[in-house]
Amino acid sequence: MKECMDNVRKNVPLVHNITNYVTVNDVANILLACGGSPIMSDEPEDVEDITSVCGGLNINIGTLHQSSIEGMLLAGKKANELGHPVLLDPVGAGASRLRTDTALRIMKEIKLTVIRGNISEIKTLAYGSGTTKGVDADVADAVTEETLNDAIAFVKNFARKTSCIIAVTGAIDLVSDGEICYVIRNGRPEMGKITGTGCQLSGMMTAYVTANQEKPLEAAASAVCIMGLAGEIGWSRMQEGDGNATYRNRIIDAVYQMTGEDLERGAKYEVR
């Protein structure tokens, strides 16, 4: 994983983000923190040019507009033409028909490298409808030690079916290419009290797969470990009276400061 990190810092991947307006600033700052470079553009007339100067594309459907959906499809097709990695973050798939339909349409029309979401969102994509409540995973869907084997099988199967890397994040994170599955146990539950840690991870993961195109599975898993480990490091620096706003900053700071050695020492994963 250290090598994946080195490649991001060395190559400074330029990532085109079509993402929601809620968490976009944090996505930009975590991309800079990890060693990438962000650019945002969703206007259909602008996206093809922008994607052409970038190395990878991060599509996040957290706040859709009619014109940004068109932008996502145009940018995705251009990225496919150019051979750039494309990540989809299906925020809120299952919570509305527009979100579910848009995510499914993007999966159909664009060759994706990675799909990253919570378990409810990914189940919605797999089964065509879901139980997502808002933008957080439904408790009934949660990946726990008890449901782990079934969840791994589900993720592997969906990765094979879609020919994508599937990254399901939650208390336990799963990242699979259909053959093997990283089971990752970094992170802290308090990260769920910050808006956009998932969006931030998607941005950073796009930088990782862009700078590590010969090993996208390890790159995606590395990004998940880094985010979780940053959550642990950030938490360890919290002082009395600090809450979720300060925690948000500490996590991005931890990504900024993390070394390859920190990552190798702190990453908690097994390969199944």
Place this chain on the structure above:
Amino acid sequence: MKECMDNVRKNVPLVHNITNYVTVNDVANILLACGGSPIMSDEPEDVEDITSVCGGLNINIGTLHQSSIEGMLLAGKKANELGHPVLLDPVGAGASRLRTDTALRIMKEIKLTVIRGNISEIKTLAYGSGTTKGVDADVADAVTEETLNDAIAFVKNFARKTSCIIAVTGAIDLVSDGEICYVIRNGRPEMGKITGTGCQLSGMMTAYVTANQEKPLEAAASAVCIMGLAGEIGWSRMQEGDGNATYRNRIIDAVYQMTGEDLERGAKYEVR
């Protein structure tokens, strides 16, 4: 007020926000800090589904677009059908015709639970035109100890006329259902040096009235006290060299950490 807080933390109200892109991230984080859960969506094709999975709706006109106005009206009508509380934050009403007209149209077409704004915005809604300068209240309108009696009468009267809870925030805050009026003296003037403390309060207030539907007036007044008290606690944690950016984080942190006992002890209000 402690019971209102307990209900928010126990019920985790899911709040649909159609809000401006300036302060949206802080609105999401303060909703998480107080124990609620935020989701943002303004696209007309998306809003009815999203509001249907939520418990309350927060409409903020801080940065209007033609399509988001349509989204506000569709979401508001759906929320009314479902019996969800709806809050209106008429940001900048009086500063432009579009803002004034949109706020008045929303008041006419949607049954609102609460309207929360500064005194200039609320006067604009009451009299149909205003003196708002930008998004801050006009000095001539300010609620002071000298003008307090008149201001209380104005707020009570407007609450009766609209059948809404009216929350006017400033140096002294007034929250009334037309019968009684909470007069609240929490907060610090330095909060005006942070963008979006009003927007944040509107988001949190929506969570409060959603989780406390049998006592919306007390819930709205509780949210005002919490925001002001968080401003006081956050200020007490400021260190040499800290400014408005750090203060912003400290306020959200203080909401995150506040207990019911802190609130009961720190709330400064009288009922008139």
Place this chain on the structure above:
Amino acid sequence: MKECMDNVRKNVPLVHNITNYVTVNDVANILLACGGSPIMSDEPEDVEDITSVCGGLNINIGTLHQSSIEGMLLAGKKANELGHPVLLDPVGAGASRLRTDTALRIMKEIKLTVIRGNISEIKTLAYGSGTTKGVDADVADAVTEETLNDAIAFVKNFARKTSCIIAVTGAIDLVSDGEICYVIRNGRPEMGKITGTGCQLSGMMTAYVTANQEKPLEAAASAVCIMGLAGEIGWSRMQEGDGNATYRNRIIDAVYQMTGEDLERGAKYEVR
């Protein structure tokens, strides 16, 4: 420069910002930090009214939409009618045809007071096409001690040709009205690891030229010195483990706390 700062704090210039949704919150907070007052609006139907209640207009093309382009042109023309200063920040000009064309169109249709960008963006505007990579300056274009004389000549010449103040920011900053050129050496390279320090500077610079209309060149140069000095002060307050998220807050905090004496003592510039 102290007098320019005093004028901003005394006059509290209200600045209308049509800016990107990535860094808009930081732009609002730095405007408040420096003593100005921000309002954001990009909807064509809203912008003329909003600009009319403001004193200056900040146009930033970081995330263009068809409707916001129309808003920029309408607001710019109204600001010209009213004699308000107008600043253009051509974010990403050279990276896409839409950005380049929009910046050139704004230059043609609106009388601008200041254009502020990185060297690649400004060269794109001067030569009609560019080598901008994303939103960061191309290394080949960088203003260094070796290329300084040529860069000064270029900036002076472009300022004369456009009858605007031209502010090129980077490791060395240049601000010229065509006659003289401020060469400024404040700032730190780590500022490039925060999204939006350029956008923030543009917002603050608009406040400065608005409150100092009889000396816009000195006002623009003052804003550049303040931003760079805030970067130095903010950096001096960084603690072990702090990264770019905390640094972002510290810079805005430093603007908030800076006195005229701090500025006079810390500003590092020569006039050429």
